């Protein structure tokens with residue numbers, strides 16, 4: 020074979036079946052399921068993104084299926100495409116098998132049944148056998164959909180002139196502070212796994228003006244909850260020359276609209292298979308933090324225990340409020356208390372007890388944090404000192420401020436959390452391909 024880089028399409032996919040009706044073609048895929056009937060058999064073949072129904076019968080050809088043809092064999096199947104009519108009148112194509120050439124033979128049968136509509140085992144078993152359970156069409160559709168979310172985020176931001184960056188994950192400081200940072204021995208020195216690309220994305224605003232990153236981040240969460248992972252994918256962006264932190268919320272709203280539209284069009288297979296209810300976004304309502312607390316107390320008679328943040332139940336109630344009051348699946352909560360936001364957050368000049376920051380709730384779950392950042396050197400140093408931090412330890416970070424930075428801000432979206440609530444899943448692990456949590460580091 021001449022290695023020219025010209026890619027030739029060697030197989031036919033289901034999308035081509037209409038074009039090749041009544042012709043003999045060859046498909047490549049994995050034998051997903053064999054269902055023996057009295058005088059014929061259905062052989063369901065799993066290809067990259069679809070399953071194709073093939074029919075074996077001694078009537079069609081002289082080919083005789085051997086006992087070696089088993090589920091999970093990789094195979095090349097040749098046959099004639101024929102059309103049948105479904106109940107709704109639409110055509111459904113199948114392949115009448117003329118020949119099966121086996122390309123591999125599994126050594127054992129799958130440990131979990133993956134041929135049913137759903138993988139019917141508990142989540143922990145499902146995760147234990149991930150390399151196998153992900154073969155189930157519904158399971159794999161989740162992560163195809165997740166690809167669509169990340170792709171939409173990337174495509175939208177590139178169209179807006181953002182530059183994609185890749186920041187280091189082994190760092191001298193954790194970035195977000197707090198206790199949930201993984202420590203690492205780095206040739207005898209203590210370093211940390213990145214909790215977020217925060218400090219780097221800010222540095223790069225002074226270089227590229229608008230930047231984004233989609234990458235893993237690490238949080239040493241010691242608790243086992245349905246919404247926390249120890250490694251997750253953070254979709255971050257940071258933009259310079261903003262007029263206000265609302266520019267960031269507006270950019271996120273644009274990105275979400277683009278993502279949802281992309282899912283509807285290019286991920287229709289997965290959206291239908293998973294029965295996803297794609298949110299309609301026209302505009303996203305906003306509430307100030309203290310307004311939200313008042314609504315919780317007055318409308319929902321909820322007595323908050325923490326006046327500086329929301330607990331999961333409060334987020335759920337605010338999700339309900341957004342739906343009822345504004346018919347919106349999303350709601351921005353702005354102006355979080357200064358005491359609860361990280362050192363890089365800009366305080367509201369009108370009321371420095373609060374910040375120019377926001378969270379975005381999606382169907383009652385926080386999926387984003389963001390805000391405007393301090394860009395003035397003296398202001399940032401003073402804020403660090405007020406919080407008991409030593410600015411000298413952040414000399415690299417402070418180069419941004421010391422040598423001049425535009426007004427800027429940004430956000431981070433938890434990809435698995437967004438996927439989780441699109442799916443209507445109860446546990447973030449269902450939306451994580453290979454989750455890392457306090458009890459799990461494999462497979």
Ligand code: AMO
Nearest residue numbers: 215217238247248251386387388389429430431433
């Ligand atoms: P924050 O720490 O709030 O902000 O994280 C941003 C978003 O990331 C998701 N997230 C998580 N997802 C799964 N497991 C976790 N343990 C976890 N922790 C957070 C959530 C959350 O809203 N640097 C700031 C962002 C910024 O201001 O630009 C940050 O990381 O969806």
